[in-house]
Amino acid sequence: MPNKTFFWFFLPTGLAMILFIGLPIISTGIQSFYAQHDQVVKEVKKCDPFGCTVSIVVDQEATSILRDEKPLGKFNGFGTYVDRNHLAIEQISDFWKETDSFGEFINQVTNLPFYKALLFTLTYCLFVTPNVLLLGFIIALSLNAISRKIRGPLIFGTILPMIVTPLVGSLVLFWMIDAEGIIGANLQLMMEDPYLSLKSSRTLTWITIIIYGIWHHSPFAFVVFYAALQTVPQEPVEAAIIDGASRYQRIRHIVLPHIYPVVTFVALISLMDNFRVFEPIIGFSAEGSAQSLSWLIYDNLVNEEVILFGSAAATSMMTIIGIAILLAPVLIRTWKEFRTAR
């Protein structure tokens, strides 16, 4: 396609992307460098049905003057990025000096909200992504091998986890693993421990969410792999069979190389999705044991009565950077392949 045609072809999409993705990201970036003005408070008398007290309120007149002058707030530079609720540079260097052993240092660091969330997010990515690829591939191969007559209903059944809304899916599982639920209660019986709770133990909560993640995302990998398997040419496969290649050898040396670009694509999408893990935490009410970067943003925006725009913006920017870092190896590789292909 000539460049000019491509340009006109791409223009509408490009404009929409700038308008709905580019500009919001820039605005978020700017927001992350600002904090609220210093609050001007005054002492006033407050009365309610339970009595009167002298207490403080925000002085609206003084505040509105400040706000009109600088509507964005107080310039804070990277202040929000390095504070205790984000990168916590100062705290980490203190821990380094104060702690005696490396293990204790790590403990202290992962006790900070940002690193706690990062640890969970990365663990989730590292366990879910490969398993999704593997499981999706195995299901695609198995379904590809069975009789066409029953393939339709089976495919539908397989992609069901993806059709179910993530929140609904996690809520269903949430009630099943409750100490009074079918899985939770049976586990207690089997383990003979009435205090066993999947939801109160951090490790078990993490495992539950990871298993849920694999269950929910595998169908996506399966669908793409299944489509790719339909394009595998039959001649080399038949030739391999005649040569006496085993099923494993055929998959390893013919099928896999053929669908390799698709694997990269699924890995990319899967990594991006998993890095933004959010719904299962809400669905499982797992805030106590598992927090992800996306959850931190949500928490800053809605869980407090005061909305922390600066914090939320800073975490958003770091999430974007995090995704870029994670994807870098795959992107570089794809780019190199693209260059050699030309």
Place this chain on the structure above:
Amino acid sequence: MRKILITLLFALFGTTANADGHCSKPSGSINILANDFPALRTFVETAKGCKGSADFKVTHSSEHNKIAVPALTANPSEFSARIAANSSIVPLMNQDLIRPMDDLVKKYGKGIQDSQLITIDGKVMAVAFMANTQHLYYREDVLKELGIPVPKTYEEVVAASEKIRASGKMQHPYAAAYKAGWNLAEEFVNMFIGHGGEFFKAGTAEPNINNAKGVATLNMLKKLASLSNPDYLTHDSEAIKVEWESGKVALMTLWASRSGTLLDDEGDAKITAATKLTGPATVGGGNIPAATLWWDGFTLAKNRSDSDAEATFIALAHAASNKKMVADAADQAVWLVEGFVPGPKSIGVIEAVKMGAKPYPMLPQMGLMHGALGSEIVEFLQGKESAEQALKDVEAAYISKAKEQGFL
């Protein structure tokens, strides 16, 4: 002041001629944002009875806190009124989103009692119509059978729960809304106030919880948690209500406004009959209850035309002074409206007031403290860190947020 409220709660002296409240048939547009529980639905329905020719809309949502600030910041605001409480009025005040209503009270608020007015710096910012608190519920049959007296302190709650567990009747005899986040933080606030704690150093926004009172608070919460369903960190008010109704709990701390649904005809009649209410418990030898008093009242949006505000006020004031409503819905809430006769379901709030419970602190920076508590004390309850470390974390998390918000 307490005397005034008690008289207000018990009194029957009202003899206003207009028993249905006043209604001056407003016109314009009325749009209300409110939390979702039966008493508020009744209140808004009553207000609708006085809508005149006005266009009347209402949004009941348990997610009201998340909508309120953005919706009222818009100009014109999406809602003309917001039903708020002690804590949720604070963000509205901080952002200057609600208007004073002295003129309207003078003009249309005849039936509203002075004690219903929430005044800040001499201006009426809200009109309260019901009171709420968290207090103890107990199973009379279970306590009687084991010869346990009704607990008055949290130490007695612990002892009673241990006895019930030892008897083998119930594995997890205690319940409270310990869901990580807002609910858990609210339990901390209650217990900390019960210990006589102050959240901030006097006159400043500096945190003041990392001390002996804070540690005692956390230890009590952990003791109670160990007597609860092991999934307590995921259980909110609704979940523990379900636990209670399934007969697996004998002692519970829950909102007074939920008593109506516990004592209705639905569910196991035996459990309902044995469900009894009592005042909130004290803790650590203190004499004020480990509970906070709450009011629910209406506020008017600032970014809305004066005529809409007037129409909204007329309709809501009609409900906030409506004797028929408080008589018909006497068991739905503890109404602060004149003519209310407290029934058996109001015991909790009345006891709390009598015992001198404190209201939830209405400070501009309290929301940040509440948020920090909700996430940072979880690891202590899970046994992953010490009480001192947890409190240190809360203070550190709070300080960062307060700095970003300009309070420190």
